Amino acid sequence: xxxxxxxxxxxxxxxxxxxxxxxxxxxxxxxxxxxxxxxxxxxxxxxxxxxxxxxxxxxxxxxxxxxxxxxxxxxxxxxxxxxxxxxxxxxxxxxxxxxxxxxxxxxxxxxxxxxxxxxxxxxxxxxxxxxxxxxxxxxxxxxxxxxxxxxxxxxxxxxxxxxxxxxxxxxxxxxxxxxxxxxxxxxxxxxxxxxxxxxxxxxxxxxxx
Amino acid sequence: xxxxxxxxxxxxxxxxxxxxxxxxxxxxxxxxxxxxxxxxxxxxxxxxxxxxxxxxxxxxxxxxxxxxxxxxxxxxxxxxxxxxxxxxxxxxxxxxxxxxxxxxxxxxxxxxxxxxxxxxxxxxxxxxxxxxxxxxxxxxxxxxxxxxxxxxxxxxxxxxxxxxxxxxxxxxxxxxxxxxxxxxxxxxxxxxxxxxxxxxxxxxxxxxxxxxxxxxxxxxxxxxxxxxxxx
Numbered sequence: 001x002x003x004x005x006x007x008x009x010x011x012x013x014x015x016x017x018x019x020x021x022x023x024x025x026x027x028x029x030x031x032x033x034x035x036x037x038x039x040x041x042x043x044x045x046x047x048x049x050x051x052x053x054x055x056x057x058x059x060x061x062x063x064x065x066x067x068x069x070x071x072x073x074x075x076x077x078x079x080x081x082x083x084x085x086x087x088x089x090x091x092x093x094x095x096x097x098x099x100x101x102x103x104x105x106x107x108x109x110x111x112x113x114x115x116x117x118x119x120x121x122x123x124x125x126x127x128x129x130x131x132x133x134x135x136x137x138x139x140x141x142x143x144x145x146x147x148x149x150x151x152x153x154x155x156x157x158x159x160x161x162x163x164x165x166x167x168x169x170x171x172x173x174x175x176x177x178x179x180x181x182x183x184x185x186x187x188x189x190x191x192x193x194x195x196x197x198x199x200x201x202x203x204x205x206x207x208x209x
Numbered sequence: 210x211x212x213x214x215x216x217x218x219x220x221x222x223x224x225x226x227x228x229x230x231x232x233x234x235x236x237x238x239x240x241x242x243x244x245x246x247x248x249x250x251x252x253x254x255x256x257x258x259x260x261x262x263x264x265x266x267x268x269x270x271x272x273x274x275x276x277x278x279x280x281x282x283x284x285x286x287x288x289x290x291x292x293x294x295x296x297x298x299x300x301x302x303x304x305x306x307x308x309x310x311x312x313x314x315x316x317x318x319x320x321x322x323x324x325x326x327x328x329x330x331x332x333x334x335x336x337x338x339x340x341x342x343x344x345x346x347x348x349x350x351x352x353x354x355x356x357x358x359x360x361x362x363x364x365x366x367x368x369x370x371x372x373x374x375x376x377x378x379x380x381x382x383x384x385x386x387x388x389x390x391x392x393x394x395x396x397x398x399x400x401x402x403x404x405x406x407x408x409x410x411x412x413x414x415x416x417x418x419x420x421x422x423x424x425x426x427x428x429x430x431x432x433x434x435x436x437x438x439x440x
Binding site: 057084086087088089090106107110119122123126127146147148149151152155158159162163 | 237281282283284286287290321322323324325326347348372373374375376402403404405408
């Protein structure tokens with residue numbers, strides 16, 4: 001399996017096998033490959049853009065467009081495995097223009113939980129900071145360091161003063177990740193909660209392709 | 210004990226000290242900024258001049274370098290904290306000395322959104338530019354914006370959101386202003402990471418401001434235009 005670091009910084013190339021290409025965020029690679037293996041979805045090929053595009057969401061739409069244009073001629077169809085992901089509707093508009101479908105929802109926290117369920121909880125949980133399996137593994141690279149907390153720990157309050165808990169949305173049952181997530185909550189000064197979500201709408205969406 | 214290379218702020222002349230303050234602001238050195246503000250006050254500088262010629266000028270450089278990708282959010286936050294230290298000394302004095310007032314703004318993050326870093330920066334830079342700011346904090350329903358703007362006699366309503374899921378609430382506020390026949394009474398400025406110009410137009414805001422510096426410039430420009438139209 002490709003490393004988390006490579007998925008974060010470089011992404012993943014397609015294998016060239018399968019008639020539908022999934023263009024996904026690197027943060028979803030493990031989950032998509034697990035679903036593909038579990039369900040025998042041989043018709044799906046996967047390429048990933050670097051997960052660290054999430055540190056600059058304004059770059060996501062152009063990166064997805066480039067990938068669609070680069071690969072689409074070699075496949076019967078292309079499906080974009082991103083939600084809105086902080087693009088403010090721009091990714092949705094671009095996918096519409098390109099004639100490709102994408103995952104519904106605002107972000108992966110929502111579709112892992114199930115968009116409807118997540119939305120229903122929004123009123124009670126807007127003070128929650130979420131982590132997924134990928135983000136627990138890459139907590140330092142995606143949260144701690146980009147926020148400068150490794151260099152300026154005094155900034156923790158500037159970022160997290162209004163949060164009251166960290167919810168680890170677990171895609172898998174992994175005690176080591178649970179422990180790491182608990183430790184992340186402690187470092188951020190937040191109450192810890194683990195919630196098993198499995199793959200949520202990601203699985204049902206990919207199953208329809 | 211000071212290192213040989215340490216700069217003694219009080220030994221710098223005014224021009225050097227202001228340049229040093231810009232450096233210290235850039236480096237997020239709050240204590241140094243507070244010390245320099247006190248020194249300039251002792252030298253007879255007006256609070257308004259210290260604010261505009263040292264702090265705001267320094268923060269403008271920080272803002273430009275953030276926009277150009279040279280500085281990142283943590284560094285901007287440190288710089289803002291340093292400026293806040295200086296502002297805390299100057300604010301009461303600015304009131305006493307009757308610094309020019311540009312107008313009044315009510316600002317807050319919208320309902321369901323607790324992300325206030327951008328809003329806090331805008332709030333501080335607006336104050337630095339001479340606006341009186343009523344900061345509503347986070348998670349504001351429609352009535353907080355409208356009732357406070359009415360009560361305070363504000364000129365501007367500022368709304369901030371970081372989430373794709375919360376930014377549509379800005380339209381709810383604007384529509385409520387329309388329903389109450391108050392839309393034209395206020396300039397409505399919106400901002401936040403997932404927003405863009407088109408969104409601002411689509412919801413009927415007066416302007417989308419991509420960062421704090423743009424918010425200040427937009428507010429100044431629009432207030433001046435409004436005054437000209439009235440005058």
